[in-house]
Amino acid sequence: MISRANTVAFHGIDARPVEVQCSLVAGLPAFAIVGLPDKAVSEARERVRAAFASMSIALPAKRITVNLSPADLPKEGSHFDLPIALALLAAIGLIPPDAVAQTVALGELSLDGMLMPVTGALPAAMGAAATDRHLLCPKVSAAEAAWAGDALVIGAASLTEVVRHFTGEMPLAPARPGEMRSDPIRRDLRDIKGQEQAKRALEIAAAGRHHLLLVGPPGSGKSMLAARLPSILPPLTPAEALETAMIHSLCGLIDEGGINRSRPFREPHHTASMAAIVGGGRRAQPGEISLAHNGVLFLDELPEFNRAVLETLRQPLESGEVMIARANAHIRYPSRFMLVAAANPCKCGYLADAARACARAPGCGEDYLGRISGPMLDRFDLRIEVPPVAYTDLDLPAADEGSPEAAQRVAIAREIQTARYRDLPEVWLNADAEGAVLEQATALTDTSRQLLQRAAEQFGLSARGYHRVMRVARTIADLACCDQVERPHLAEALSFRLPLLS
Known part of the structure; x- marks a missing residue:
């Protein structure tokens, strides 16, 4: 069985869609990530493994292969952690695959399963809106991403919250845009x-x-x-x-x-x-x-x-x-x-x-x-x-x-x-x-x-x-x-x- 999740790879300010495919097959236990990943993406397997262990989820004793498609597009950054985890959760049957297919996800996982903020949440939300999907991202980045307007943005603090959201146990509320602010003028x-x-x-x-x-x-x-x-x-x-x-x-x-x-x-x-x-x-x-x-x-x-x-x-x-x-x-x-x-x-x-x-x-x-x-x-x-x-000008009153x-x-x-x-x-x-x-x-x-x-x-x-x-x-x-x-x-x-x- 092959499960799929969606994320993006950044090309300038454009967010290009990337499909994360996860396959579980019989064989010696292994966890491989292919599809031109950089060092940060390759290390995702260790972060995902530790995050699953913190939730008392054991990886199956099978050969796990994660493919990042298109395979010829370079994948860079730690934001691939969350979509890889979603594809793997769908593959082992903990979350429904249909719900994951309608989501664009990005986020970095800590070893205890918490979601860390990532860069590019706003362009990713724009990319999700272009494909008629909603965005799932760390809660810290959700207010930024919500400014995209056309995309539904959901922020989660941990992988546990993500699982509860997709299983319907505790759905997460859509994020609201952050504050529109201006820097105070201190120089006149x-x-x-x-x-x-x-x-x-x-x-x-x-x-x-x-x-x-x-x-x-x-x-x-x-x-x-x-x-x-x-x-x-x-x-x-x-x-x-x-x-x-x-x-x-x-x-x-x-x-x-x-x-x-x-x-x-x-x-x-x-x-x-x-x-x-x-x-x-x-x-x-x-x-x-x-x-x-x-x-x-x-x-x-x-x-x-x-x-x-x-x-x-x-x-x-x-x-x-x-x-x-x-x-x-x-x-x-x-x-x-x-x-x-x-x-x-x-x-x-x-x-x-x-x-x-x-x-x-x-x-x-x-x-x-x-x-x-x-x-x-x-x-x-x-x-x-x-x-x-002139020195005399320095003593003049303010204009x-x-x-x-x-x-x-x-x-x-x-x-x-x-x-x-x-x-x-x-x-x-x-x-x-x-x-x-x-x-x-x-x-x-x-x-x-x-x-x-x-x-x-x-x-x-x-x-x-x-x-x-x-x-x-x-x-x-x-x-x-x-x-x-x-x-x-x-x-x-x-x-x-x-x-x-x-």
């Missing part, structure tokens, strides 16, 4: 003295999801400005929150089943590897650019990052997704994020201060910022110099306006963009507009277009830079609630595109 733009132009650039970047580069000496407030960007960003929409949570679920970053509506803010160290930033590794896990999906990726000390790592960001910045190619798999992760970077003007940091600059100035500045390639630099919509703060006021303007500008692009499935904000959509959205007057063309010729703007100026000008007009992009809007957009340290 009021904390920053001076730097009005940088605050303005921060607001424009937040309104249109434009990439921003801050260049200035040490202590000028670059990192402080970037850390306050989340305080003016609007919360994630329900669809964005679910999409972001699916990526975070694969990495086990969802706490207590709650989905966070605050936009991700990731700030990896400059020693991070390519796999950590872009994604990859043994299991092709998502990297920082995918964990920052629908949020912000902040790269402090940008020239200190490995040149090869920075170059890998160029394609995701344009396409909004990253393809991790391996010999046995091609995995696609979404990576639509806002890139904010900070850099010193040179190695010593005081290029513009003749009294403190090193002897190699100004050549050291060209060498240092030269670590950032031209194509990478061209992808920043806004590039500004952040001057040092009248802070993050709440800026956040309100950003929210209004984004609502305007949402209404403008509501009929375009691949365009959400001005940063996504291109081609005819961008031309129609900006609709430059003849005088404005002449200004842009003169600036493009004078400063040698590339075609990408030309269109990025148009997008920023459209966002500036949206912040001013203007239907038409006027010359002042275009002039301000050009001011953020001038060569640095000129």
Whole structure:
């Protein structure tokens, strides 16, 4: 007799169905798992054996073979413990096979039969809904999985509860979604003295999801400005929150089943590897650019990052997704994020201060910022110099306006963009507009277009830079609630595109 249970194998954020087949045949007692299992899956037989022993269930003295089908799909992770146990329980007649066939199960077993939390519960629930089955998972992960909405999710604390549920002795109640929460805002733009132009650039970047580069000496407030960007960003929409949570679920970053509506803010160290930033590794896990999906990726000390790592960001910045190619798999992760970077003007940091600059100035500045390639630099919509703060400014009272006021303007500008692009499935904000959509959205007057063309010729703007100026000008007009992009809007957009340290 062959019994069957269902589970999933993760391929990026997609959950591919896997059938767990269990066969009991006469022969020398043995327990084998086949179907390209990794080390964690192969060790499941010992965890299952110990969990059964804790429930006083003896394995039959037969040859037990568990096949994970399709056999050519690699199986990774400890979440295969529970479906293997279900298939074996059905094979020995302790639970009805028909009930198991309608269930997608995942969970790790402890030696005493308790179910441990696993990563990927939310994508697994989405996969279960696609096959018209319900999901059985550890109770700790059930609140997270219940956000899938279309799938019935049942959480169990132990294998004993699972058996009682399937035998009808003590049915388990469906899980309810966890709390939808937002992180409290602890940092405010009021904390920053001076730097009005940088605050303005921060607001424009937040309104249109434009990439921003801050260049200035040490202590000028670059990192402080970037850390306050989340305080003016609007919360994630329900669809964005679910999409972001699916990526975070694969990495086990969802706490207590709650989905966070605050936009991700990731700030990896400059020693991070390519796999950590872009994604990859043994299991092709998502990297920082995918964990920052629908949020912000902040790269402090940008020239200190490995040149090869920075170059890998160029394609995701344009396409909004990253393809991790391996010999046995091609995995696609979404990576639509806002890139904010900070850099010193040179190695010593005081290029513009003749009294403190090193002897190699100004050549050291060209060498240092030269670590950032031209194509990478061209992808920043806004590039500004952040001057040092005067000591007299530090004694000034806090500004009248802070993050709440800026956040309100950003929210209004984004609502305007949402209404403008509501009929375009691949365009959400001005940063996504291109081609005819961008031309129609900006609709430059003849005088404005002449200004842009003169600036493009004078400063040698590339075609990408030309269109990025148009997008920023459209966002500036949206912040001013203007239907038409006027010359002042275009002039301000050009001011953020001038060569640095000129």
